[in-house]
Amino acid sequence: MADLKYYDVILKPIVTEKSMNSMSEKKYTFSVHPDATKNQIKEAVEKMFTGAKVAKVNTMNLEGKNRRRGNNVGKTSKIKKAIVQLTADSAEIEIFSGL
Template sequence: MANIQYYDVILKPVVTEKSMELMADKKYTFLVHTEATKSQIKEAVEKMFNGTKVKSVNTMNLDGKNKRRGMTFGKTAKTKKAVVALTEDSADIEIFEGL
């Protein structure tokens, strides 16, 4: 496994209708590095966003979609999503403010 630093773990937030509904329960969805573990994701969220305390982390491995361009077949890259649940006394994550 590669040596992944905490700032390389979280790639970008996922902004969908379902992830916006989960924010009411203090659950935030991120695309993460495919080799990141739950403990690495927890550490990255707590270090990158001040005042946050992670209660749990749920991850999903997503296979790439089948694509076709003319007669050539291929797949898009595999991705990994993480749903991070914060404790009730934790501060909210600022990047989702105003959405």
């Protein structure tokens, strides 16, 4: 496994209609490094966002989709998503507050 620092684990937030609806339950969705574990994701969220306390982390490995361009056939890259559930007394994550 790669030696991941906490700032390498979370790649970007995922902003979709479904993920925005789950924010009322303090669930936030992130695209994370494919080699990151649940403990590394929990540590990264708590270090990057002050006042955030993680209750649990759910992860999903998504395979790449098949794509064609003329005769050439290929696949898009694999991604890993993490849904982070915060505790009830935890602070909100600021990057999602303005959306």
